[in-house]
Amino acid sequence: MATRKFGWFRELPDHRDYRFETIRAPVAPVTIPKNADLSALITKVKDQGPVGSCTSQGTTSAFEALQVKRTGSCVYGSRLFNYHWSRVLCGCYPGDNGADIRSAIQATAHPYGIPPEVDMPYSENIDERIPATPLKSPRSACSKR
Numbered sequence: 001m002a003t004r005k006f007g008w009f010r011e012l013p014d015h016r017d018y019r020f021e022t023i024r025a026p027v028a029p030v031t032i033p034k035n036a037d038l039s040a041l042i043t044k045v046k047d048q049g050p051v052g053s054c055t056s057q058g059t060t061s062a063f064e065a066l067q068v069k070r071t072g073s074c075v076y077g078s079r080l081f082n083y084h085w086s087r088v089l090c091g092c093y094p095g096d097n098g099a100d101i102r103s104a105i106q107a108t109a110h111p112y113g114i115p116p117e118v119d120m121p122y123s124e125n126i127d128e129r130i131p132a133t134p135l136k137s138p139r140s141a142c143s144k145r
Contacts (some may be wrong), residue, residue, distance in 0.1 A: 011100045041065040052096050055104035056083035077114035079122045084130040085112045094127050
């Protein structure tokens, strides 16, 4: 088994960042429930293999959970597409150098988005040519777990 190195990238400051101390609650506090069951939103667990794509795995899973919450179903997002553009945005491309969470989230926004997994299936060949737009967009509901 090959030795893996787990890296960490410091995120660069962004003018849209807020420090916790500067956020003021605009409304009166509300009572928060002691527990909440979000298991209905969770889609199946996916294996990232030896690729350092954890931020894209989490980002696409969060996107899928939001789809389930909003519509009751979802289309699995392309983890490979998101990982590619995350690395481009954080300056970590080419190579399996990982990416920061901010870049993974920014990659979901315009102009990249998250195309369906069927457009760009996940594989360990991370530096294959990645198209800038999805190739096709079939709609299929995510199966839970």
